[in-house]
Every structure is written in C-alpha cells, then in structure tokens.
Amino acid sequence: MNLLLIAFDSEDAVTCAAFGQSSNHPFDILQLTGLPATNLGAGKVISLDLPSLPPADYFAAALKPIAESYDRVAAVSSMRGKDALPRLAGLLDWPMISDITEIVDEKTFIRPILAGSILTKVQLNHPKAFLTFRPAGFPAPNLAGESSVESVSPGWKGTSKRLSESLSEGGRPDLATAKVVVSGGRPLKDAETFENLVGGLADALGGAVGATRAAVDSGIAANELQVGQTGKIVAPDLYIAAGISGSTQHMAGIKDSKIIVAINIDGDAPIFDIADYGLVADLFDALPELTQKLQK
Amino acid sequence: MKILVPIKRVIDPYAKVKPLDDGTGLNLSGVKFEINPFDEIAVEEAVRQKEKNPEIQIIVVSIGGPESEEQLRKALAMGADEALHVETTDQLDPSIVAKELTAVVKEQNPTVILLGKQATDNDNNQTAQMLAAQLEWPQATFASKIEFNDGKANVTRETDTGEEVLAIPLPCVITTDLRLNEPRFIPLPGIIKARSKPLTKLERQTSDQPRVEVLSYTAPPTRSAGKKVATVDELIAELKSKGALA
Numbered sequence: 001m002n003l004l005l006i007a008f009d010s011e012d013a014v015t016c017a018a019f020g021q022s023s024n025h026p027f028d029i030l031q032l033t034g035l036p037a038t039n040l041g042a043g044k045v046i047s048l049d050l051p052s053l054p055p056a057d058y059f060a061a062a063l064k065p066i067a068e069s070y071d072r073v074a075a076v077s078s079m080r081g082k083d084a085l086p087r088l089a090g091l092l093d094w095p096m097i098s099d100i101t102e103i104v105d106e107k108t109f110i111r112p113i114l115a116g117s118i119l120t121k122v123q124l125n126h127p128k129a130f131l132t133f134r135p136a137g138f139p140a141p142n143l144a145g146e147s148s149v150e151s152v153s154p155g156w157k158g159t160s161k162r163l164s165e166s167l168s169e170g171g172r173p174d175l176a177t178a179k180v181v182v183s184g185g186r187p188l189k190d191a192e193t194f195e196n197l198v199g200g201l202a203d204a205l206g207g208a209v210g211a212t213r214a215a216v217d218s219g220i221a222a223n224e225l226q227v228g229q230t231g232k233i234v235a236p237d238l239y240i241a242a243g244i245s246g247s248t249q250h251m252a253g254i255k256d257s258k259i260i261v262a263i264n265i266d267g268d269a270p271i272f273d274i275a276d277y278g279l280v281a282d283l284f285d286a287l288p289e290l291t292q293k294l295q296k
Numbered sequence: 297m298k299i300l301v302p303i304k305r306v307i308d309p310y311a312k313v314k315p316l317d318d319g320t321g322l323n324l325s326g327v328k329f330e331i332n333p334f335d336e337i338a339v340e341e342a343v344r345q346k347e348k349n350p351e352i353q354i355i356v357v358s359i360g361g362p363e364s365e366e367q368l369r370k371a372l373a374m375g376a377d378e379a380l381h382v383e384t385t386d387q388l389d390p391s392i393v394a395k396e397l398t399a400v401v402k403e404q405n406p407t408v409i410l411l412g413k414q415a416t417d418n419d420n421n422q423t424a425q426m427l428a429a430q431l432e433w434p435q436a437t438f439a440s441k442i443e444f445n446d447g448k449a450n451v452t453r454e455t456d457t458g459e460e461v462l463a464i465p466l467p468c469v470i471t472t473d474l475r476l477n478e479p480r481f482i483p484l485p486g487i488i489k490a491r492s493k494p495l496t497k498l499e500r501q502t503s504d505q506p507r508v509e510v511l512s513y514t515a516p517p518t519r520s521a522g523k524k525v526a527t528v529d530e531l532i533a534e535l536k537s538k539g540a541l542a
C-alpha cells in the first residue's frame with residue numbers, strides 16, 4: 001500500500017504528514033508550492049516549486065501520471081483540496097472518500113454525513129482511491145529523517161484563466177489549524193463592530209477569527225471566515241462563540257474543539273447544550289470586558 | 297444556450313436524523329425531503345440568467361427513485377423548462393452519478409452544467425468535478441457570482457483565502473455556493489401549474505456498482521452541556537484552571 005499526499009504549500013505538508021504517519025503506510029509528499037518539507041517522514045518529496053497554485057483543470061491533467069502509480073492519494077479537505085482532488089479522481093476513474101476523520105484500516109474509514117449528525121463507517125471495494133481528511137483527527141507528525149527531494153516539471157494543460165485572486169491577509173493564524181478561535185454571529189451589526197469586538201478578543205488571545213453563515217451573509221464578516229458544514233471545520237483548544245445560536249450546521253464545524261465557550265444573551269440558546277462554559281450576557285458588554293482583562 | 301441543472305432529492309437539512317438502533321441505516325420516519333439547497337440555488341441561478349437572456353433553455357435532471365419527481369416538479373415551478381428523471385432505486389455514489397450525467401450530456405448537449413457544490417445528505421462534494429473531468433470541460437466550483445459573455449463564463453469563486461475570478465470557456469461545469477443567490481419562494485398554485493411542463497423518464501445508461509460501501513451508521517459522541525458562569529471574571533478563572541488561558 002503506497003500513499004501520495006498532496007500538499008498545496010509547506011504548512012499543508014505538515015498536516016499531510018500527520019495523516020501519512022497515522023496511516024502507518026509508507027508515503028510520499030507532492031508539494032506544489034514552497035520549500036520542500038523534508039523532515040516529516042516522507043519517502044520522498046516531489047517538489048513542483050510553483051509560484052502559485054494552478055486552476056483545477058491544469059492541476060488534474062498535470063498530476064494524473066504521477067498519481068496513477070500510487071494506491072491512495074490524499075489531501076486535506078480544504079476548498080482547494082475539494083476543488084482539485086475529485087477532478088483527478090474523475091480522470092483516473094477511481095472512487096473517492098471525502099472528509100475522513102479516522103482511519104480504521106487501509107480499506108475502512110470513518111466520515112461524518114448530514115452536517116456531522118451521523119458518523120458512517122465506509123469501506124472501499126476498489127484497489128485504488130482518492131481521500132480527503134480533516135486535520136483534527138490526526139495528531140501532529142513526528143519530525144523524522146531527511147527525505148529525498150525530486151523536482152518535477154509536469155506538462156501543464158488547461159483552458160481556465162485566473163483573472164484575479166485575494167490572498168490571506170496574514171497577521172492572524174490560519175482558521176483551520178489555529179489553537180484559539182473566536183467567532184461571532186448575526187448580532188454583531190456591522191463589519192467594524194465585528195472586527196473590533198471579535199477581532200479584538202482574537203488578537204488578545206493570539207487566535208483566529210471565525211463567523212457564522214448568518215454573519216457572513218449579512219456582510220458583517222468575510223466569507224472565508226465561515227465555520228460549519230459548508231464552511232471551514234475547526235478544532236482549536238479553545239473556541240469562543242459570541243452571539244451564535246448553535247445551529248446544527250454551525251456545530252458541525254466546531255464539535256472537535258477541546259473547550260467551547262458560549263456567550264449569548266438568551267439562556268436557552270442551543271449552543272449552551274454543547275458549550276463547556278456558558279456565559280449568559282450581552283456580548284457588547286462581555287467581549288470588551290474579556291478583551292480588556294486578557295490584554296493585561 | 298442550454299443550461300443543465302442536476303438536482304438531488306435529500307433529507308430536509310433542518311431535520312434531526314438519528315441512526316437505526318442496529319446501525320444499518322437511518323431512521324427516516326417522519327422526515328421530509330427537499331431539493332438539495334445548493335441545487336435549488338443552481339435552479340434559481342439558471343432562471344435568473346434566463347430572465348436576462350430569454351434564449352436560455354433550462355433542463356433539470358435527477359437520478360433517483362420515483363419520489364424525486366416531486367423535486368423535479370418544484371424546479372419546473374421555479375422556472376425550468378423541462379425535466380428528465382433517470383428513475384432508479386439503485387445505490388449510487390458520486391462517480392456513478394457523474395457517469396449517468398455524462399450520458400445525459402451526450403444526448404442533450406448543454407453549454408453549461410450547473411450543479412450544487414455538495415449534496416447536504418452525504419456531503420461528498422465530488423460529482424461536479426468528476427463530471428467535468430470525464431467531459432474534459434473546465435470547471436469553476438463554489439461560485440458566488442456568474443457572468444456569461446463572449447463564449448466564456450466569468451465566475452467569482454470562494455476560496456480558502458477569500459475569492460478569485462476564473463474565466464473559463466464554454467462548455468463548462470459550475471458549482472454553486474450559498475452566497476450565489478437566494479432562491480425564490482414558490483406558492484403551491486405555481487407547483488400545480490408546472491404540471492403541464494414536460495417531464496421525461498429515462499433509464500440508467502451504466503451498470504456500475506458503488507465502490508464505496510457504508511458498513512454502519514452511528515450517532516457521533518455528544519458533547520454535554522457544561523457549566524454556566526455568572527461573570528467574565530469567573531469565566532477567566534475557569535479557563536485558567538483548565539490551562540486554556542495563560
């Protein structure tokens with residue numbers, strides 16, 4: 001059983017190695033951008049060293065000949081993984097399993113369905129497969145050895161053209177892997193209030209900022225901050241939810257957090273049913289007070 | 297220009313679904329079914345494009361049991377011109393759906409295939425990309441804005457870091473994200489009126505079996521309600537005692 005992990009950048013390579021090491025299979029890492037990560041226990045690192053990520057049609061056509069020689073090809077289930085991997089699976093006509101949270105054995109995996117309200121155990125009835133996985137289920141990799149680096153320049157073929165792209169602003173940690181996440185919901189009124197109150201607390205804690213769909217839809221928060229079934233899945237040590245009711249779809253994205261704190265004015269809000277600590281309070285008072293006391 | 301919109305009948309996304317006691321399936325008694333929310337957005341988008349360009353023809357297609365007719369009728373009521381129903385009670389997976397859709401595409405020759413980014417029952421997020429690969433058409437997933445001009449589609453896509461705009465030549469495959477639009481409300485008479493629109497039954501064109509099999513369904517471990525704290529100071533003290541705050 002050999003495994004190829006597709007890492008979009010160096011940070012991604014670490015998350016990939018976590019999955020690779022958990023699988024107990026020998027694995028190689030194919031890294032699209034950034035310095036090749038050679039201390040993660042991979043057999044080899046196939047480095048493409050691209051200036052930026054190609055659109056999915058280029059990606060799939062170029063990686064097909066490399067992927068073909070492996071039994072399993074896996075990537076993190078980020079937006080880019082979800083965009084590109086199934087296209088490659090379609091080209092090779094292999095089955096695919098999305099959003100794996102646990103490896104049972106080489107053919108059997110656990111994955112959630114229905115916004116995380118059900119866990120399924122699924123089995124592959126085919127020798128080859130594509131997989132995407134959620135980072136939370138796989139512990140940080142041991143640093144090991146020195147992998148060899150193979151530089152490749154595949155043939156690029158496609159018809160999509162990227163006209164513009166927004167890149168992460170940096171400054172705050174990546175939402176999907178942050179240790180602390182502070183999220184805000186609908187009551188935060190406007191973008192400025194959201195940034196001041198939710199962003200302010202996140203900065204005091206060195207954490208990332210998240211939001212509900214309701215907050216994103218009403219233009220209070222940027223779309224890449226949406227946490228939940230159809231947004232990002234997070235699993236920080238500390239998740240603070242302010243003004244969030246606790247819909248199934250939002251909960252789907254935060255269930256694996258170690259400690260969940262809910263701040264809500266309504267003592268009966270469903271979020272309190274799963275929060276480790278609940279503060280029934282007006283967030284317009286509680287968030288500034290918390291920020292001020294934690295900054296000291 | 298012809299837009300093909302594949303739609304799936306799914307469990308109501310707001311239903312609380314439990315596994316059967318023996319884990320062999322889901323307890324669906326009393327559970328309602330709907331058009332997959334992302335597919336409803338796809339139908340809405342096609343209808344809005346048609347409102348701008350009356351030459352557009354919208355065909356909706358669903359692969360599934362006899363009940364899927366209900367969702368196809370709703371899509372017709374929203375403004376689709378014609379419905380196709382590949383009627384089958386077989387177990388499906390995204391790769392089979394993509395192959396069946398490829399067969400429909402060969403018959404119908406659409407210019408654009410507009411799908412949901414994911415079906416909210418299985419949360420797979422695979423079908424459109426597999427279909428695009430098989431057809432060797434360009435793809436733009438997670439669309440929050442779509443404009444057609446000059447034989448291409450300019451699609452604003454949601455990415456991990458924000459947005460990007462992709463220009464892709466037609467024919468192409470596009471998937472919808474939540475912010476693309478808000479589907480219109482269809483009053484009951486509209487659904488009844490749509491009964492006169494054509495709905496054609498088709499047979500499956502491939503005989504593939506699913507290559508991913510579900511062995512069991514279980515409820516995830518539940519988190520239980522923790523402690524209510526009265527003040528911010530108490531909250532800070534609790535978090536410090538748990539080592540969650542320095």
Ligand SMILES: Cc1cc2nc3c(=O)[nH]c(=O)nc-3n(C[C@H](O)[C@H](O)[C@H](O)COP(=O)(O)OP(=O)(O)OC[C@H]3O[C@@H](n4cnc5c(N)ncnc54)[C@H](O)[C@@H]3O)c2cc1C
Nearest residue numbers: 185186187212213214228229230231243245249250265283
């Ligand atoms: C297909 C589908 C996919 C979805 N995907 C997602 C997803 O990925 N992520 C997601 O988040 N949602 C998702 N949703 C939406 C989801 O169902 C909810 O509508 C949404 O999560 C609600 O957001 P909210 O908690 O901010 O708003 P609300 O439900 O309106 O809750 C606001 C809360 O704030 C409290 N509040 C009000 N004022 C104050 C105050 N001054 N101080 C403190 N508390 C206050 C209220 O008591 C209330 O509990 C999806 C829905 C569908 C149908």
Ligand SMILES: Nc1ncnc2c1ncn2[C@@H]1O[C@H](COP(=O)(O)O)[C@@H](O)[C@H]1O
Nearest residue numbers: 302303359411412414415420421422423
């Ligand atoms: N049985 C089906 N019939 C028609 N379209 C489907 C079917 N299953 C999936 N689709 C389409 O594929 C999209 C993605 O589904 P999935 O890959 O299963 O998450 C859906 O939003 C639909 O547009």
